Amino acid sequence: MIFTIKSGNTNCFLLQDESTSNVVLIDAGFAADKDFIKNLQATKRIDKIGLLILTHGHYDHVGHAALLQEQYGIKVAIHEHDAESIKHGRMDFPPANGFLGNIIRSASIRGIDKAQYDKFAPDIIITDEEYLLDLDSFRIVYLPGHTNGSIGVLFNDCLFAGDLVMNMPLPAPSMFADDFSLLQSSIKKAKLLNAKTIYPSHGRPFSGARFKRF
Numbered sequence: 038m039i040f041t042i043k044s045g046n047t048n049c050f051l052l053q054d055e056s057t058s059n060v061v062l063i064d065a066g067f068a069a070d071k072d073f074i075k076n077l078q079a080t081k082r083i084d085k086i087g088l089l090i091l092t093h094g095h096y097d098h099v100g101h102a103a104l105l106q107e108q109y110g111i112k113v114a115i116h117e118h119d120a121e122s123i124k125h126g127r128m129d130f131p132p133a134n135g136f137l138g139n140i141i142r143s144a145s146i147r148g149i150d151k152a153q154y155d156k157f158a159p160d161i162i163i164t165d166e167e168y169l170l171d172l173d174s175f176r177i178v179y180l181p182g183h184t185n186g187s188i189g190v191l192f193n194d195c196l197f198a199g200d201l202v203m204n205m206p207l208p209a210p211s212m213f214a215d216d217f218s219l220l221q222s223s224i225k226k227a228k229l230l231n232a233k234t235i236y237p238s239h240g241r242p243f244s245g246a247r248f249k250r251f
Contacts, residue, residue, distance in 0.1 A: 039195070039236075040080045044070040046205075047097045048238050051080055052192050054174045060085040061175055062111070063190055063197050064092055064238065068100035068154035086111050088161075088172065092199030092238065093187040094119035096152040103155035114161035114169065116179065119186030126156045131183060131213045141212065163188060180227055182220025183211050189227060196232035196245075204240025208247050224251060 040051040044066025053060045060082050066073045077083050089111050091099055102123070105111045115123060122129075133141065161169070163177055176191040183200040190197040200211050201223055214220040232245045 040082075041236075042066065042073065042076050042080075044073050044100070045097060046239055048236065048240075049073075049098075050197055050236060051077065051082060051086070052175070052190075052197075053082065053085075054172075054192075057174065058085070059087055059172055059174070061172065061190075061192075062086050062089045062105070064098040064199075065089060065101040065105060067097050067152070069152075070100065073101050074104070083109065088169065089113045090169075090175075090177070090188075090190055091115040091119070091123075091159075092189065092197070093184040094122040095184070095200070096154055098199070098238065099123055099157075100154045103157035106157055106160070112160040113157065114163055115159045116163045116186035116188050118181070119184055120159055120162055124156060124158055126154060131215045132217075134212050134214070134217060178227065178230065180223040182214045182216050182218075182223045184215055185219075187223070191230055191232065194231075194233040195236055196227060196230055196234070197236045198227065199238050201227060202235060202237050202248070202251075204237050204243055206240075208235070208237075208240075208243040208251075210251060 038053040042049040049064040049066050051062050102113050106113050178189045180187050180189045180201045187199055203211050228249050234242050235248045236242045
């Protein structure tokens with residue numbers, strides 16, 4: 038079962054494994070989004086969340102992590118290469134690719150002072166490739182490029198791809214990356230997973246067949 042929790046233009050996902058009843062939250066939205074927790078509560082599963090997996094350390098993905106960790110006792114996992122940035126609440130906006138990407142980047146940087154979030158320390162540090170204990174149906178896939186610690190989550194033939202790809206306005210590789218060459222390598226790697234549906238953090242889901250035509 039998949040619930041999409043919108044936070045601004047960022048998609049967060051609540052996943053429930055019907056066979057084990059494990060519930061996982063992917064990403065935690067903007068701290069400035071006052072409706073995020075309310076929308077999460079509306080799923081009636083917030084108290085069942087066993088783990089929050091952060092696809093990377095940018096402010097629009099980690100905003101409510103500290104609150105969920107402190108008030109709900111939810112363990113937080115992030116890749117080792119992005120773990121240091123969230124401890125300091127640091128946000129270095131990645132370089133952009135193309136005209137539209139540079140416009141969005143400039144606008145985002147102008148408002149970066151509004152992107153503050155409470156610092157926190159992760160409970161689980163994800164290494165390059167790891168199946169999280171007791172959550173065998175959720176596979177962590179290391180997909181660096183957008184950030185050095187970017188990951189995806191494979192669940193029920195669906196790839197929750199973080200900012201590896203976007204669908205704004207059409208499915209495409211991310212317009213923003215710390216390393217565009219590494220991003221392309223991660224896209225090639227992700228294609229081999231043969232996911233039936235791709236869930237980007239920005240924009241609507243699209244088919245794995247469309248993804249393979251990138």
